[in-house]
Amino acid sequence: MTPGDENGAGSSAGTGSLAGTSLAGTGVSPGAGYGPAHVLAGEIPEPDKEARHDGDAAAERARAERAVEEVAADLEARGARAGGEAQEVLGAQALMARDPSLAAEVGELIERGVAAPRAVFDAFGKYRDLLAAAGGYLAERVTDLDDIRDRVIAVLTGLPMPGVPARADEPFVLVAKDLAPADTALLSKDVVAAFVTEQGGPTxxxxxxxxxxxxxxxxxxxxxxxxxxxxxVLVDGASGQVLLAPDPARVAAARAAEEARRAVLSAATGPGATADGHPVPLLANIGGPRDLDSALANGAEGVGLYRTEFLFLDRETAPSASEQEEAYRAVFEAFPQGRVVVRTLDSGADKPLAFLPPPEEEPNPALGERGLRMFRRYPEIMTAQLGALARAAAGVSAEVQVMAPMVATVEEAEWFADACRTAGLDGAGVMIEVPSAALRAADLIRVAGFFSIGTNDLTQYALAADRQVSAVAGLQDPWHPAVLDLIATAASAASAAGKGCGVCGEAAADPVLACVLVGMGITSLSMGAPALPWVRAALSRHTLAQCRDAAAAARSVTSARAAKAAAYAELPGLEALAL
Amino acid sequence: MAQRTVSVTSEVGLHARPAAMFVQTAVKAPYDVTVAKAGGSPVSAKSILSVLALDVRQGESIVISAEGDGAEELLDELAQIAAAAS
Incomplete structure (x- = not known):
């Protein structure tokens, strides 16, 4: 079966009214994908509550047992073909299907006259509720259990088996409510152009x-x-946009953009430096080991911001010490010659954690207990994280640096440096996100090993414009001369003390602003990996003197827009990049 | 009746891979094998769903019981799986 079989000429007829319609979701795997939609078969309907069998309980039991065995054997066979982790997942599902307690339950219901499909539904229901009530890992197994139940009922009732075709003439866009491991084990890039699901998050x-x-x-x-x-369907896995029946020009543009991106990626190489050889390490912002491939593919020289909170999000309990250690080590080992800057848990505000509830309702979470403030409230979480970091850093050659988010005072910076030292981590740094920290950078640098400027929060606090309020988005511009002044203050203080001052916010990913930052004395730039080649190219086309001129020009005007224009005029190499 | 009390050391508790190995070993026995949390009521050790639903976490103790030919050896094997670190 191919997706086309089911709907004939659906893509040209019948969907005319949809042309150009778009849906929005969360992009979780970047790139452009285009193809016909294959919508996964709907749910198996609940079997009739009153359905009875014809009286031959033994025959009905045998029928149920055969259906269960057929499903279990199919799961195992799929696992054997897929191998690896999928085999383990599907093997565990087969074990569930063959569960003797479940079979006894089904048999008992059939003896009481209940028809096999309903007996299966009810017997599974009992365990479903047990697992769902337990929460956490067990609740996640409910999807596996439902999948087995639906497959058995499909066999018993002759309904089409839920699932995905393993082959197709043309790669399709797989659309589903959510996907179970059994649906996806045999999929390959040749078959699926993109995934779109109604449920689910980044993990x-x-x-x-x-x-x-x-x-x-x-x-x-x-x-x-x-x-x-x-x-x-045209899927943008970065922005999360899903465009239905797009016009051919749109598809061509998306494909061209994809190719241009690849060309830039392959052309840009080597460590970051200005045209006259002033080195500026280019680092990647990552959320965990899964981002490493992209960072390495884009030539990152290390990690400038490891957002450890991603290990803690979307779960009910904190990750164990050994789970943390393993994740940290995986990142450290990816850069044997490089630097990895780890930001300790930054929770609160827009990143609440289930197991670290704020002590009270905060009318203004961005100004509440977040970042280091939250870390100090939960010392056991802090001790566990710093300990795991120290152990992971012990056996690796990467230069591991630890820094705290949301530092406002010298006292906080001192407290954090002490805590790190106690855990065996020397030279702890601080993030410059709060204007007070930037203004008194000369005091802070005496107790901090280095600075890293988080321009997103620094801009939010400098201009009093909440990042989550779209009405004030216009003020959220790191080009604003007030923000540039704060950055320059922190950079000079660090430079006077002979210490490093990096930038790890969105500003570093803007190739034009990156030149300005270097001109202000920023010593390293860290960004989302896809921006690295662009920034590398922009820097390589300008001398340090040109960057300094651009910085001076940007700070001499009175608005964000004027600052950008003034900098642009000093950076002639940008034109060749079509920036 | 033979019995063992073991502390579960695996980080994932008696879930995921350890649970699957535990059940796959228990089903080989031709007689009943039960598992209970210390002080709790026993469930069939041959039922993956019952074992998962016990929700045994790392550090908790379980009591495994069986009666029949080779029960001692079987319980040793099960205890070893439950006490394995991975």
Missing amino acids: SHTAILARSMGVPAVVGCAGATAIAPGTS
Whole structure:
């Protein structure tokens, strides 16, 4: 079966009214994917509550047992073909299908006259509730259990088996409510152009799978399963946009952008430096080991911001010390000659953690207990994280540096440096995100090993413009001369003390602003990996003197827009980059 | 009746891979094998769903019981799986 079989000429007829319609979700695996939609078969309907068998309980029991065995054997066979982790997952599902307690339950219901499909539904239901009530890991197994139940009922009732075709004439965009491991074990890049699911987040099964396959994916996309099968779909796995029946020009543009991106990626090489050889290490911002491939592929010289909170998000309990240690070591080992700057847990505000609740309702979370403030409230979490970092750093050659988010005072910086030293981590740094820290940078640098400027928060606090309030988004511009002044103050203080001052916010990913930052004395730039080649190219086309001129020009005017224009005029090499 | 009390050392508790290995070993026995949390009521050690639903976490103790030919050896094997670190 191919997606086209089900819907004939659906992509040209019938969807005309949809042309250009777009849906929005969360992009979790970047890239552009285009193809006809294959909408995963709907749910298996709940079998009739009152359904009874014809009285031959023994025959009905045998029928149920055969159906269960057929499903279990199919799961095992799929696992054997897929191998690796999928084999383990599917093997565990087969074990569940063959569970003797479940079989006894089904048999008992059938003896009481209940028809096999309903008996299966009810017997599974009992365990489903048990697992769901336990929460956490067990609740996640509910999806596996439901999948087995639906497969057994499909066999018993002759309904089409839920699942995904393993082959297709043309790669399709797989659309589903959510995906179970059994759906995806045999998929390959040749078959799937992109994934779109209604449910799930960045850590869902679909997201993890898509990234490991290198296939674009959008999750949490409301209304996705209403897409008519066969509709041509253009998926942007970075922005999360899903465009239905796009016009050919749009598709061509997306493909061209993809190719241009690849050309830039392959052309840019070597460590970051200005045209006259002033080195500026170019580092990657990462959320965990899964971002390493992209960082290395884009030539990162190390990690300038390891956001450790991603290890803690979307879970009910803190990760164990050994789980943390393993994740940290994986990152350190990826850069044997490089530097890895780890930011300790930054929770609160827009990143609440279930197990670190704020002590009270905060009317203004961005100004509340977050970052280092939250870390100090939960010393056991802090001790565990610093200990795991110290152990992971012990046996590796990478230069490991630790820094604290949301430092406002010298006292906080001192407290953090002491805590790190106690754990065996020397030279702890601080992030410059709060204007008070930038203004008194000369005091802070005496107790901090280095600075790293988080321009997103620094801009938010300098201009009093909440990052989450779109009405004030216009003020959220790191080009504002007030922000540039704060950055310059921190950079000079660090430079006078002979210490480093990097930038790890969005500002570093802007190739034009990157030149200005270097001109102000910033010593390293860290950004989302896809921006690295652009920044590397922009820097390599200008001398340090030109960067300094651009910085001076940008700070001599009175608005963000004027600052950008003034800097641009001093940076002639940008034109060749079409920036 | 033969019995063992073991502390579960695996980080994931008696879930995921350790649970699967535990059940796959128990089903080989031709007689009943049960597992309970210390002080709790026993469930069949041959039922993966019952074992998972016990929700045994790292550091918790379980009591494994069986009666029949080779029960001692079987319990030793099960205890070893439950006490394995990975």
